[in-house]
Amino acid sequence: MSLFSFFQKRNTAPAARERLQILLAHERTNGEHSDLVNLLREEIIQVIARHVKVDGEKVAVKMDKGDQFSTLEVDIELPADLERKKAA
């Protein structure tokens, strides 16, 4: 091992430990709801479809699980003419 690589390569075990702690904290609480993101996506599409014509493919829901909090990112592409549905 060269001196250079010695300084470059940091120990990987601490990273493994941290990633596991965050992941397992989520898996333990969400065990049953691992499909949460999909469920949210379906329901969000339904809500929007009540008012605006949306293409299901254009709705992206992303989850980023963090240590302190998680974020849910919802990205919906609406048609240019924003054709409103008639309220029933």
Added chain:
Amino acid sequence: MAKTIVVTSGKGGVGKTTSTAALGAALAQRGEKVAVVDFDVGLRNLDLVMGAERRVVFDLINVVQGDAKLPQALIRDKRCDNLFLLPASQTRDKDNLTAEGVEKVMDELRKDFDWIVCDSPAGIERGATLAMRHADVAVVVTNPEVSSVRDSDRIIGLLDSKTAKAENGERIEKHLLLTRYDPNRANRGDMLKVEDVLEILSIPLLGIIPESLEVLRASNLGTPVTMSDNNSAPSIAYSNAAKRLCGEDVPMSIPGEKRGLFGKFFNRRAA
């Protein structure tokens, strides 16, 4: 009273079969009457590791289906009179293992043995849940590596929900067996530390088995590593783990480190 142990992990290749053979043999060497039971239907290997592969006539499924009586299927170890193997079927479909059938076999084994050690298949499907179903004690085999730790966490969740004990509102005793521990990688800081794994999984430690050529050599010969008559590191580590299963207080040490293990993580009360 008979104790039923399940050796389980979720992940494959972590050392369940090796550990089942080694712990079963170590318990038998202490004079206990032991049956090791292979639940890995279709991928049986315990017979090979125990050196009994040429003596298999009947298997677990034959007994479950009533094609053979339990005593006919049990293979007595050639080196140790009080050690027996109940092999898995290599060819039958694993759907032939029914919950009721397995329960009957386990009840019958309990009448005749001090310890029943069940080698679980990998995964979290039916085979694994059947193997853990009637256990009093679980040995969770884990390698100090991210995917193994994650899978062990899943298995611990199943042990707390899918076992007969859990369903009766009782607690199943769970122990961590850290295997394939490599002191060199640990010293370089590229392997999860014992403390890390214990903190994450928070079940008490039964033992640390070093990565060792002796394990490979023993399985090449079809001898449980605790019976391949040397004082190799894995043999001592497995024997000590067996002593702890019997309630003995044996000091724990980390392979490659002089200091002993003590402190909050290492109290031996089962989770």
